[in-house]
Amino acid sequence: MEPLRWRLMALLPLVASFLLFYFNYYFKSSASECSLLPHNHYWIVSKRIVTPKGIISGAVEVNGGNIISVVKEDDWRGNARSKSVLDYGEAVVMPGLIDVHAHLDDPGRTDWEGFPSGTRAAAAGGITTLIDMPLNSFPSTVSEETFKLKLNAAEGRIYVNVGFWGGLVPENAFNASALEGLLRAGVLGLKSFMCPSGINDFPMTNASHIKEGLSSLAKYKRPLLVHAEIPQEPEDYVKGESGADDVRSYSTYLKTRPASWEEAAIRELLAVTIDTRSGGSAEGAHLHVVHLSDARSSLNLIKEAKKRGDSITVETCPHYLAFSAEEIQNGDTRFKCSPPIRDAANKKQLWEALLDGHIDMLSSDHSPSVPELKLFDDGDFLRAWGGISSLQFVLPVTWSFGRNYGVTLEQLVSWWSEKPAKLAGQDLKGAIAPGYHADIVVWDPEEEFDVNDNHPIYLKHPSISAYMGSRLSGKVLATFVTGNLVYEDGKHAPAACGVPILAR
Ligand SMILES: [Zn+2]
Numbered sequence: 001m002e003p004l005r006w007r008l009m010a011l012l013p014l015v016a017s018f019l020l021f022y023f024n025y026y027f028k029s030s031a032s033e034c035s036l037l038p039h040n041h042y043w044i045v046s047k048r049i050v051t052p053k054g055i056i057s058g059a060v061e062v063n064g065g066n067i068i069s070v071v072k073e074d075d076w077r078g079n080a081r082s083k084s085v086l087d088y089g090e091a092v093v094m095p096g097l098i099d100v101h102a103h104l105d106d107p108g109r110t111d112w113e114g115f116p117s118g119t120r121a122a123a124a125g126g127i128t129t130l131i132d133m134p135l136n137s138f139p140s141t142v143s144e145e146t147f148k149l150k151l152n153a154a155e156g157r158i159y160v161n162v163g164f165w166g167g168l169v170p171e172n173a174f175n176a177s178a179l180e181g182l183l184r185a186g187v188l189g190l191k192s193f194m195c196p197s198g199i200n201d202f203p204m205t206n207a208s209h210i211k212e213g214l215s216s217l218a219k220y221k222r223p224l225l226v227h228a229e230i231p232q233e234p235e236d237y238v239k240g241e242s243g244a245d246d247v248r249s250y251s252t253y254l255k256t257r258p259a260s261w262e263e264a265a266i267r268e269l270l271a272v273t274i275d276t277r278s279g280g281s282a283e284g285a286h287l288h289v290v291h292l293s294d295a296r297s298s299l300n301l302i303k304e305a306k307k308r309g310d311s312i313t314v315e316t317c318p319h320y321l322a323f324s325a326e327e328i329q330n331g332d333t334r335f336k337c338s339p340p341i342r343d344a345a346n347k348k349q350l351w352e353a354l355l356d357g358h359i360d361m362l363s364s365d366h367s368p369s370v371p372e373l374k375l376f377d378d379g380d381f382l383r384a385w386g387g388i389s390s391l392q393f394v395l396p397v398t399w400s401f402g403r404n405y406g407v408t409l410e411q412l413v414s415w416w417s418e419k420p421a422k423l424a425g426q427d428l429k430g431a432i433a434p435g436y437h438a439d440i441v442v443w444d445p446e447e448e449f450d451v452n453d454n455h456p457i458y459l460k461h462p463s464i465s466a467y468m469g470s471r472l473s474g475k476v477l478a479t480f481v482t483g484n485l486v487y488e489d490g491k492h493a494p495a496a497c498g499v500p501i502l503a504r
Helices: 002-032 073-079 115-124 144-154 176-184 207-220 237-241 250-256 259-276 297-307 318-322 344-356 391-405 409-423
Strands: 041-051 054-063 066-072 085-087 092-095 097-102 127-132 161-164 190-193 223-227 286-289 312-316 440-450 471-481 484-488
Touching (some): 041 440, 054 073, 066 073, 092 409, 097 391, 097 409, 115 471, 127 391, 127 440, 144 161, 144 176, 176 190, 190 207, 207 223, 259 286, 297 312, 318 391, 391 409, 391 440
Parallel strands (some): 041 085, 041 092, 097 127, 127 161, 190 223
Antiparallel strands (some): 092 440, 471 484
């Protein structure tokens, strides 16, 4: 026996050198697979580059993942002979979109979406950073431990950069050390619901939970995002008095969630956001109202709070700007979301508020499920899963519908990049400027396309998307994430080289 063991021992260095070789090979090859470009120092050239100083014709120099310089055409000509020039002609070059509100459902519900499909769809849509919500994954991200599970799930499986919101729930709201553990682990802020979330392990909070949450967040200078709806009518509002109401009719659903739910929630929130004013007990914390649908009294309340100095912002989503209740067909539960899509006059007011700056930014609230939960056979709006699937199309949707209101490229950048970067605490994102991360989208506002089965859709379940069947303007040509060309012309870089974004 002795001689055999010795002979095996002699093989060890050989085995070790083999392993070393394969590790080297693996890591080197995967690094080059992060990008569709063979080099990391190059120039992006275009006649329409959207910078904080206006739209210029010129070039953006990228090296090692950062923007090194931005120059106008006349100053650029000297370098034009360089080999590493990507000339996009008339196409628009602007900061990649930062989607502060997406549900990728990973881990635990990857049959709904998952990091790989969700982030590939993001890349194809010009989104370079997305912030994942703490719910619809299982378990919900409400503690340091569950946050680690989410980070593990994201490892090596994300094609764009992904940050994370943690959950503020009754279980952790009065436990400052648990909340701070979650914040120290790197979530960019917290999210809570003032109505049932639809997910059992993510219960709703009330104003006193939110007050507590804000005081923990104040220390870390991070925001609280709130789903602002409080149920006003009894649960049996529809079923009780009007059994005749058709559950397949969108108007039935709309009646179950009137604007008064949003108004009531915001009224309660404003009683606690007083603390976020300068000199207040939660100074440093910030409250962000997600997916506002009611452009009337709810929005007026937010305007007043801003005026009196509360630290508060508000987002709305493309589906509230693209669709109106009147157009939604019986049984078409692709359009069910909460708060609900309201009437056409409300939609117009949302656009006006966005253009006036009263609504600060946009987010997708991409919230898919398996198609079965949409109950397409029954078309039952009351029982179907609520959530719009949209991630890949938010840029062309905003542009296609916004053009009627005279939306400019600079406004798109403000709503989709600059303000979201600020909310998520990402100082070096959201602009095409020297020193910023090279997170860039190149797109053609004039090119139209049909969203149908012939169009490459990277979402896990294209059939549930509310945009199937639409004709949109604004085709994404290329997406750069920290200098890596991760998507171009219908093709993704082979490796998932996005990184998790952790707060520090
Ligand atoms: Zn959501």
